[in-house]
Amino acid sequence: MIKLRDIQKSFGDLKVLKGIDLEIHEKEIVSIVGPSGSGKTTLLQIMGTLDKPDQGSIEIKGKKIDGLKDKELAIFRNQEIGFIFQFHQLLPEFTAVENIMMPALIGGLSKSKAQDRAMELLDLLGLKERAEHKPNELSGGEKQRVAVARALINDPAVVLADEPSGSLDTQNKEELHQLFFDLRDQLGQTFVIVTHDEKLAQLTDRTIHLIDGQLNDK
Incomplete structure (x- = not known):
């Protein structure tokens, strides 16, 4: 699903x-852990095409990303990648359903179909x-669930989450973590989650350790 070479x-x-080689498989839930400053968020942003590497190649869902023009990249990102952030980043002036609709409207779906979805x-x-x-x-907890729905609105192949439960209390954390697994089983997404939460990391199919910009297999 995702292939990174010499990033x-x-x-x-x-x-x-410092030269990341990584492969993430379809429908896999993977956590990326490591100390602050180890490069976790940078790696996630490059994986999500929000930033470009200085060197290396990226392939997502069989498509080579490096070399795509900005407009092509934006279309691909909108269709194939969903994002969940620590502080949800919902637009305060819009309702929950309107926030969720945004990526679908940007992608060209009609307002009625976007609202139904x-x-x-x-x-x-x-x-x-x-x-x-x-x-x-x-x-x-409700805000973060709305953010999850927004990430899923275009039925992306990959969902990337950066400290998604970092601002939640214990109960909401546990509910959100379980939600990722339920969604993977129901909708078939691949999840890559940057987290400091050891409980979440232990639950995921695989944990990737990143230290000083390099993978550290344990």
Whole structure:
């Protein structure tokens, strides 16, 4: 599903990624762990085509990403990759269902079809009755579930999550973690999750250790 070869990335004189070779399989749930500053988020952003490596190749779902023009890359990202962030990044002026619809509308789906799909996801995630609530009217766990639904709206092949449960209490963390596995079983997505949460890392199919910009197999 995802193939990375010799991924290198520097910011000024700081070399953040030092030749990463990694393969992630279809429907696999993989966690990436490591100390702060080890390059986890940079690796995830490169995997998600939000940043470009200085060197190396990226293949997602059989498609070579390096060399794509910005417009082609944006279309591919919208269709094939969903993102979940630590602080949900919902737009405060829009309702839950409107936030979820955004990637579908950007992708060219009609408003009615986008709304129908968003409502299906809200129902799946147990939030149908919260569809018309704005983010400031939702709990932390509800906001993150809305963010998960937004990531899934275009039925992406890959979902990338950066510390998705970092701002949640224990109960909401456990519910969110279980949700990832339920969604993988129901919808068939591949999940790559950057996390400091040891419990989540232990649950995933595979844990990748990143230290000082290099993979450290344990």
